[in-house]
Amino acid sequence: MNYRRKKILVSWYTNPLYIPPFTLTGSQVTVGPRFWPDQRLLMYSGWTPVGSYDLREALQRAALPTEYDAIVVWADARGSNFPMNLGAFDCPKVLCVGDTHHMKTPLDAMLSYAIRARYDFILSSHNRQHLHWFTEAGFANVAWIPGLKVRHVPRPIGGSRKGTVAFIGGTGDFHPRRKRLLAELERQGAPLSTAVALRDPSADVYASSAVSFNASLNGDLNLRVFEILSAGGCLLTDRLSRESGLDLLLKEGRVFLAYDTPEECVDQARMLLKNPEAALDLSRHGHQTFVQTMLPEQRTSELLNWVFEGRLDSLFRVDQQSPREGGGANLNDRVRVYQELQELHRLEEAPQVLFTADVPAAYLADVLDLSRLRLFIGCVDDRPFVGPSQETQQRYTVADRNRIESTIWDCVVATEATALPPPIRSRQVLRSRPRPIAQRSD
Numbered sequence: 001m002n003y004r005r006k007k008i009l010v011s012w013y014t015n016p017l018y019i020p021p022f023t024l025t026g027s028q029v030t031v032g033p034r035f036w037p038d039q040r041l042l043m044y045s046g047w048t049p050v051g052s053y054d055l056r057e058a059l060q061r062a063a064l065p066t067e068y069d070a071i072v073v074w075a076d077a078r079g080s081n082f083p084m085n086l087g088a089f090d091c092p093k094v095l096c097v098g099d100t101h102h103m104k105t106p107l108d109a110m111l112s113y114a115i116r117a118r119y120d121f122i123l124s125s126h127n128r129q130h131l132h133w134f135t136e137a138g139f140a141n142v143a144w145i146p147g148l149k150v151r152h153v154p155r156p157i158g159g160s161r162k163g164t165v166a167f168i169g170g171t172g173d174f175h176p177r178r179k180r181l182l183a184e185l186e187r188q189g190a191p192l193s194t195a196v197a198l199r200d201p202s203a204d205v206y207a208s209s210a211v212s213f214n215a216s217l218n219g220d221l222n223l224r225v226f227e228i229l230s231a232g233g234c235l236l237t238d239r240l241s242r243e244s245g246l247d248l249l250l251k252e253g254r255v256f257l258a259y260d261t262p263e264e265c266v267d268q269a270r271m272l273l274k275n276p277e278a279a280l281d282l283s284r285h286g287h288q289t290f291v292q293t294m295l296p297e298q299r300t301s302e303l304l305n306w307v308f309e310g311r312l313d314s315l316f317r318v319d320q321q322s323p324r325e326g327g328g329a330n331l332n333d334r335v336r337v338y339q340e341l342q343e344l345h346r347l348e349e350a351p352q353v354l355f356t357a358d359v360p361a362a363y364l365a366d367v368l369d370l371s372r373l374r375l376f377i378g379c380v381d382d383r384p385f386v387g388p389s390q391e392t393q394q395r396y397t398v399a400d401r402n403r404i405e406s407t408i409w410d411c412v413v414a415t416e417a418t419a420l421p422p423p424i425r426s427r428q429v430l431r432s433r434p435r436p437i438a439q440r441s442d
Contacts, residue, residue: 077106155207166209206233
């Protein structure tokens, strides 16, 4: 069905010069916060306040319409765009959840906001692995729509390419692993080219370089994956968890190459530089896959079909997936523990984490998407020990008492009742600590 006549309000979250808002219909009205006095409106129809605000009042102050067929809000855990009073609008309300993979308490922030604002639909584009938290919090319509905000900027594929490993993007404090990987490529003599650029010049770089390097911030299926494929670049990216959905979209070895460790990253880059035809073949197949299955028009159609007709491919429906093992444990406490371990995952390359044997199964299952954690489980007292379930045992190593007491753990996760003997050494200890939780109620 053609939805181009639908009147949709898009509430955006960042400077559109940095990441432009998507276009869903020809009758779209787009608003967003003004962060700097000289910030230009660009594709915005008006400004909204920074932070939490009454959306209807903000539209009225901007002399904009208040009647829509749907409202689509992109918000992230910084809280820069948290529109409220959505009940004043008689239409579906859609929350696009951003940046739950870093910052101090990102999932707490987004879950609490989604519950308070009472959204009808929840989607994530970059963090499929986090959507189970929303289904467990009581949301009925939850989906993963990857690459939703990518802008297609194709470039010719073929001809001569520079023998360089190109990277376009940030390397600030949010990206310790990315900085380590780039430093290792440089140390090993890879011909590295780095820059910060907007979308169109970035596409030129991807299409003219032998290798286009990517490293997620923290296990997220980031926008750069899609931008490189769109431009016809040769994608070399970090291998993400099964839960991220990367392997559901793209075939490793056919449309991109991946790495787990800094050493494998260097090896893959060298191989591609030595085999330009192989790199070009990956570029062609990657671009073809993007054009066939990931164009912005297709993603827009999938979103609107879901919202207005309830139709969405099962690949993208999270609300129909099986419940998480042991999901009856306290949800907010699980979120708290997960966020701490997610931050450890962001900061360290391969941190060692010990779960004591009495920690509920849900806590063990929650962290399986943090693929670089080296996960162990073991008994720290004399009680009988039953190993992890079949679902988790492939990722957990059973640690005996000698291993437990001889290792300096990056983190130990234990219940409040667990007494940790003095020989156990850890840089961080996380304990179950129940606290009040906001629950969705209809």
